[in-house]
Amino acid sequence: MLTYIIRRILILIPMLFGISFLVYLGLEFTPGDAVSHMIPPDLANQVSAEKLEAIRESLGLNKSFLHRYWSWLSHAVRGDFGHSISGGVSISKIVLDRLPATLELSAAALIISTILGIMLGTYSALHKGTYTDSGLTAVGMLGVSIPEFFFGLVAILIFALKLGWLPVGGRLMPGMESWIDHLPNIILPALVLSLMMTAGVMRYSRSSMLDALNKEFVKTARAKGMPEWRVNFLHGFRVALTPVVVIIGFRLPTLIGGSVIIEEVFQWPGVGAEFIQAVRGQDYPLVMMIALFSVFAMLMASLIVDVLTAWIDPRVRLGEE
Amino acid sequence: MPSDTALTVRNLKTYFYNNNRCNKAVNGVSFSIRRGKTLCIVGESGCGKSVTASSIMQLLPELSRIEEGNIVYHAKTGDVHIERLERNSDEMRSLRGAEIAMIFQDPMTALNPAYTIGFQIGETLKYHTAMSASEIRTRSLELLRDMGISLPEQRIDEYPHQYSGGMRQRAMIAMAMACNPKILIADEPTTALDVTIQAQIFELMDNLKVEYKTAIMLITHDMGVVAELADEVAVMYMGNIVESGTVDDVLRRPQHPYTQALLDSIPVLGRGKQQKIKAISGSTPDAYDRPVGCQFAPRCEKATIACNEMPLDTSITTSHTVRCWHPRDGAP
Numbered sequence: 001m002l003t004y005i006i007r008r009i010l011i012l013i014p015m016l017f018g019i020s021f022l023v024y025l026g027l028e029f030t031p032g033d034a035v036s037h038m039i040p041p042d043l044a045n046q047v048s049a050e051k052l053e054a055i056r057e058s059l060g061l062n063k064s065f066l067h068r069y070w071s072w073l074s075h076a077v078r079g080d081f082g083h084s085i086s087g088g089v090s091i092s093k094i095v096l097d098r099l100p101a102t103l104e105l106s107a108a109a110l111i112i113s114t115i116l117g118i119m120l121g122t123y124s125a126l127h128k129g130t131y132t133d134s135g136l137t138a139v140g141m142l143g144v145s146i147p148e149f150f151f152g153l154v155a156i157l158i159f160a161l162k163l164g165w166l167p168v169g170g171r172l173m174p175g176m177e178s179w180i181d182h183l184p185n186i187i188l189p190a191l192v193l194s195l196m197m198t199a200g201v202m203r204y205s206r207s208s209m210l211d212a213l214n215k216e217f218v219k220t221a222r223a224k225g226m227p228e229w230r231v232n233f234l235h236g237f238r239v240a241l242t243p244v245v246v247i248i249g250f251r252l253p254t255l256i257g258g259s260v261i262i263e264e265v266f267q268w269p270g271v272g273a274e275f276i277q278a279v280r281g282q283d284y285p286l287v288m289m290i291a292l293f294s295v296f297a298m299l300m301a302s303l304i305v306d307v308l309t310a311w312i313d314p315r316v317r318l319g320e321e
Numbered sequence: 322m323p324s325d326t327a328l329t330v331r332n333l334k335t336y337f338y339n340n341n342r343c344n345k346a347v348n349g350v351s352f353s354i355r356r357g358k359t360l361c362i363v364g365e366s367g368c369g370k371s372v373t374a375s376s377i378m379q380l381l382p383e384l385s386r387i388e389e390g391n392i393v394y395h396a397k398t399g400d401v402h403i404e405r406l407e408r409n410s411d412e413m414r415s416l417r418g419a420e421i422a423m424i425f426q427d428p429m430t431a432l433n434p435a436y437t438i439g440f441q442i443g444e445t446l447k448y449h450t451a452m453s454a455s456e457i458r459t460r461s462l463e464l465l466r467d468m469g470i471s472l473p474e475q476r477i478d479e480y481p482h483q484y485s486g487g488m489r490q491r492a493m494i495a496m497a498m499a500c501n502p503k504i505l506i507a508d509e510p511t512t513a514l515d516v517t518i519q520a521q522i523f524e525l526m527d528n529l530k531v532e533y534k535t536a537i538m539l540i541t542h543d544m545g546v547v548a549e550l551a552d553e554v555a556v557m558y559m560g561n562i563v564e565s566g567t568v569d570d571v572l573r574r575p576q577h578p579y580t581q582a583l584l585d586s587i588p589v590l591g592r593g594k595q596q597k598i599k600a601i602s603g604s605t606p607d608a609y610d611r612p613v614g615c616q617f618a619p620r621c622e623k624a625t626i627a628c629n630e631m632p633l634d635t636s637i638t639t640s641h642t643v644r645c646w647h648p649r650d651g652a653p
Contacts, residue, residue, distance in 0.1 A: 215430060216425055216427065216430035216431045217430065217431055217432055217433040217434075219380060219425070219431070220425060220431045220432065220433070220493075220496075221433070221444070222380055222417070223378060223380060223417055223418060223422065223423045223497075224417065224418040224444055224445045224448065224496070225413075225414040225415060225416070225417035225418035225419060225445075225448055225449065226414070226418075226444060226448055227409075227414065227448075228409050235433050238433075238435050238436075239433065239434070239435050312435075313434070313435065314434065314435060314437075314480040314482070315434055315480065315482045
């Protein structure tokens with residue numbers, strides 16, 4: 001088990017190299033460069049071409065693609081991710097500033113969607129065919145099919161603007177000291193961010209639970225004369241959980257990706273909001289850092305899923321050929 | 322009622338409902354199971370064997386129910402009418418596993434992959450006895466050893482996927498026998514196993530019958546199994562018992578054309594490859610669109626006008642009953 005985890009982590013290294021190259025290549029193919037975004041459009045014809053060239057030269061943007069990639073990479077492996085082109089701030093500092101906000105939001109959404117999704121899905125399965133079940137299924141379909149930013153805007157409109165119960169956005173306001181003070185700020189973004197995943201987890205747990213309840217061993221458990229709740233939870237739910245854990249694990253990166261848009265909608269000062277600005281401004285060191293961070297989160301999630309599956313399902317043994 | 326009768330089923334009717342149609346899966350079945358004896362229920366797939374077993378255990382699927390008849394369990398403390406109990410009532414649950422146990426066709430799917438064998442055997446004990454955790458473990462070890470599983474101390478903490486097919490079925494039987502049930506219902510317990518393992522499992526079941534005086538109801542479609550294990554046989558066709566009697570009665574002096582046809586369709590070793598195996602002509606009728614009268618009539622060589630009416634159970638001898646207008650040994 002331990003050797004398996006170590007091996008998996010070692011495999012991460014070449015994968016990260018490969019992906020960083022692809023992202024860099026992708027940035028190379030996008031039209032324009034960082035400098036063209038620095039100059040406001042209405043001033044564009046006042047700045048001479050020589051001047052622009054000089055800025056490009058000073059930022060090292062005129063060197064060949066491979067040369068630039070190599071220079072970025074050789075710094076990155078030493079832990080130096082460079083400075084933001086537009087702001088001049090150290091990338092590590094930006095990420096360290098912004099990361100807690102993103103993790104806070106993602107974790108809140110993950111907890112909400114896991115608990116709510118599994119509970120509602122299991123309830124639905126145990127009450128198959130009732131109006132509650134059909135209602136939940138319909139809500140689930142809506143949740144999966146309507147994009148999050150739309151829910152975000154509607155939620156702001158209703159709960160923040162019309163009812164005035166919760167703040168419109170932002171994370172920390174002056175005067176906020178303990179985490180309870182800024183709890184109202186996280187409620188809306190976390191709920192909206194978790195909505196799609198809750199719906200997905202709910203639908204998945206429902207079908208997984210129904211599947212488990214149809215298994216022969218559930219009949220065996222009943223034949224032992226056990227109470228129905230024990231049959232359902234010990235034998236049905238326990239077995240239904242494995243595929244649900246896999247789904248939740250693989251949704252983890254989506255949660256971080258999804259938060260890019262939700263952070264923008266709710267003015268949440270996380271990595272996602274920064275990412276959008278960085279891509280717009282072709283701020284390549286920042287884009288690289290955030291992209292690699294997301295990739296890392298994704299790869300780690302798949303590792304966590306594997307370990308969890310092995311832990312839950314005794315038939316799965318890690319690292320055996 | 323003879324005192325060694327463990328269970329009596331009288332005129333049991335269990336129907337399935339599907340899209341407003343009714344499948345009379347079990348349509349008036351009567352038999353009894355005796356202590357220390359094996360009753361084999363034989364018949365082809367879909368004839369109602371398993372539904373009969375599920376009815377006794379009250380483990381029927383949704384959209385099906387016992388319509389009529391009695392299932393009487395003769396407990397020491399008096400008779401229990403199983404058909405009157407709620408499916409998941411406390412009384413029903415106290416019978417299941419403790420008094421009447423059941424083992425299933427495929428031990429691969431009938432054991433929960435997420436728990437150890439020891440845990441799954443222990444569950445039965447936990448719900449029907451007041452044993453402590455360590456007593457449960459001792460008893461589980463004893464059961465595994467009795468069922469012929471080697472190294473039980475090691476095997477008890479293993480998961481079903483670490484067991485071979487035959488061992489899984491042994492573990493299933495250990496689980497079923499945990500509380501010394503009076504009745505063991507085995508629903509085709511060896512269909513999923515290979516032949517040598519089959520023989521071992523049957524030997525084990527035969528021992529249980531002798532040692533613990535367990536009444537065994539064995540559901541099978543294999544006439545060879547019947548010849549080897551049964552004391553009594555009931556042949557089912559389309560929801561009815563068409564012939565029943567001792568194993569000698571039914572196998573040596575079959576009266577019903579269906580029983581005869583079943584026996585004729587078995588290849589016999591030593592008769593060479595050219596032997597003629599008589600298949601039963603036609604196919605089983607649609608369960609939702611049954612023939613009128615005798616269910617076997619459309620496929621029967623002896624069928625006459627009389628067969629348009631359902632025949633009554635007719636006694637050939639005191640032990641031998643047949644439900645046919647034209648039994649082999651003369652008219653009823």
